[in-house]
Amino acid sequence: MVPATIKRTSLSAILLLAAALPAHAHVGIGTTSSFTSGFMHPLSGLDHMTVMIAVGLWAALNGGKAIVDWPLAFVGVMLAGGTLGMLQVPVAFVEPGILASVVALGLLVALAVDLPVSAGVAVIGLFALFYGHAHGTEVSENAGGLGYMAGxxxxxxxxxxxxxxxxxxxxxxxxxxxxxxxxACAAVGAGLAFGVL
Known part of the structure; x- marks a missing residue:
């Protein structure tokens, strides 16, 4: 069992490192005007797949209300962030936040960090805001853009x-x-941070 102090120190160091790096975890994507293109996008990149699966893994490891609340929080806040992006409302540190989410959520699973459900919602919600905003800024400001976000x-x-x-x-x-x-998720995040992946 890893002592709580080491877990907190490691997580803090990784988050600060990821936030300071200039690498972009999210890159521009082709069409953003249909449900199908929206549905396919999370399946097309390591950052998306690892983070989305890590949320489910972490919720399962924590059990109880986290099983429902954490995934719902991610999707709900992501859609809210997408709305902010579509409205061109600025959000700071979007790209570093996406990159940090890959490392942080991987570490939360790897270290089996047990947080209260509300604290987990806050952590997951913050990262979901970054994902949603990044994609909201790229979508069309029409029904096609809404279809993309739904997908x-x-x-x-x-x-x-x-x-x-x-x-x-x-x-x-x-x-x-x-x-x-x-x-493995944290390693993917480190690989993205250092330009290896």
Missing amino acids: FAAATALLHAAGLAAGLGLGIRFPGLARAAGG
């Missing part, structure tokens, strides 16, 4: 469900496997 939300929810299924199916019997997946 994006649907794929996000499915990736959360995949993480939940893996966490509940394997994580309970083999918690080391779920934690190793969190470590």
Whole structure:
């Protein structure tokens, strides 16, 4: 068992490092005017897939209300962030926040950090705001843009469900496997931060 002090110190150091790096976790994407393109986008990048699955894994490892509340918080706040982006309301540190989310959520799973549900909602909501805003700024300001965001939300929810299924199916019997997946997520984030991936 890793002492809580080491967990907090490691997480703080990684978040500060990720926030200071100039790398962009999110890159411009093709068409942003249909449900299908919105649905396909989260399935097309390591940052999206790892974070969305990590939310489900972390919720499964924490159990209880987190199983429902954390994925719903991500999707809901992501849509709110998308609305802010579509309205061109500025949000600071969007790209570093997306990059930090990959590392941080991976570490939260890898270290099996047990937070109260409300604290987990706050952490997940912050990262979801960055994802939503980044995509909201790219979508068309019409019905096609709304379709894109709906597709994006649907794929996000499915990736959360995949993480939940893996966490509940394997994580309970083999918690080391779920934690190793969190470590892999953090490694992806480090790879993105240093331009390796």
